[in-house]
Amino acid sequence: MTSRRPHARDDDAVPWRRPLVVTAVVCAPLLVAGVLAVFGVVNDFQWQLMYFLLVLIGAPTAGFCLLSLPLPSARRAGPGVIVTLSMLLFAMPLSAWLSYHLRHVGFRFAAERMQPVASAVELYVGSHGHLPARVENLVPHYLAALPERVPKMELYDSHPGQPWVLLASYHDGLCDGYDVIYLPNGSAGERRSAEPLGGNWFCVRF
Numbered sequence: 227m228t229s230r231r232p233h234a235r236d237d238d239a240v241p242w243r244r245p246l247v248v249t250a251v252v253c254a255p256l257l258v259a260g261v262l263a264v265f266g267v268v269n270d271f272q273w274q275l276m277y278f279l280l281v282l283i284g285a286p287t288a289g290f291c292l293l294s295l296p297l298p299s300a301r302r303a304g305p306g307v308i309v310t311l312s313m314l315l316f317a318m319p320l321s322a323w324l325s326y327h328l329r330h331v332g333f334r335f336a337a338e339r340m341q342p343v344a345s346a347v348e349l350y351v352g353s354h355g356h357l358p359a360r361v362e363n364l365v366p367h368y369l370a371a372l373p374e375r376v377p378k379m380e381l382y383d384s385h386p387g388q389p390w391v392l393l394a395s396y397h398d399g400l401c402d403g404y405d406v407i408y409l410p411n412g413s414a415g416e417r418r419s420a421e422p423l424g425g426n427w428f429c430v431r432f
Contacts, residue, residue: 242309249313256321260328263396266336266375329396330421330429333406336394337427339373344392344408344426347381357381357390387411395432405430 343361346368350358358364361379365371372379377394385391388409397403407420407428414420420428 245309245313249317252314253317253321256318256325257328260325260332263329263332264335266332266339329404330423333396333404333429334423334427336376336396336406337408337423337425339376340379340392340394340406340408341425341427342369343373343379347390347392348410351390357383361392385409387413403432405432 343364346364347357347361350364350368358381361372361381377396379392379394381390381392383390388411391407391409393405393407395403395405406423407430409426409428412426414422414428414430420430423429
């Protein structure tokens with residue numbers, strides 16, 4: 227009488243599905259901010275609110291997924307936890323790197339949308355010799371309409387090495403953020419944190 231070898235059961239395999247879900251949920255807040263910046267969908271308070279909501283949802287979900295990993299035997303539980311932690315250690319730095327670069331792509335697009343405002347300010351200063359009290363005052367004589375999908379823009383007439391600056395602030399949901407800033411002289415001077423976005427536009431972390 228010959229014995230038949232039983233087929234391999236799913237229980238003998240490392241549970242890949244849940245580690246993937248945990249990794250996706252935990253890394254989502256790192257990526258969503260960058261993706262939203264590319265499309266200019268949210269900004270300022272909405273940006274912070276969305277970021278914190280994702281963290282508040284993602285952290286408990288990740289914990290629940292980790293705790294609910296199937297544990298029928300110690301032999302299976304060990305590999306599942308190791309796979310999950312390995313994925314997180316690899317995916318989280320990668321997600322942070324991608325988010326950083328996606329946000330800077332979004333800042334370049336925002337600078338392009340705000341360029342007509344900077345040009346209108348230069349025309350206004352050339353005609354009046356001073357800045358307008360508000361960016362809104364450029365409409366309709368110097369600008370048909372203010373651009374959409376950018377944060378509130380501010381004008382300042384006191385800035386080191388610059389006659390004036392135009393900037394919009396992006397908060398990243400934590401304690402700091404970025405200024406997308408237009409420098410008429412086209413030079414960031416000694417600002418080491420200033421990263422060029424093209425033309426006279428720079429990104430400065432604050």
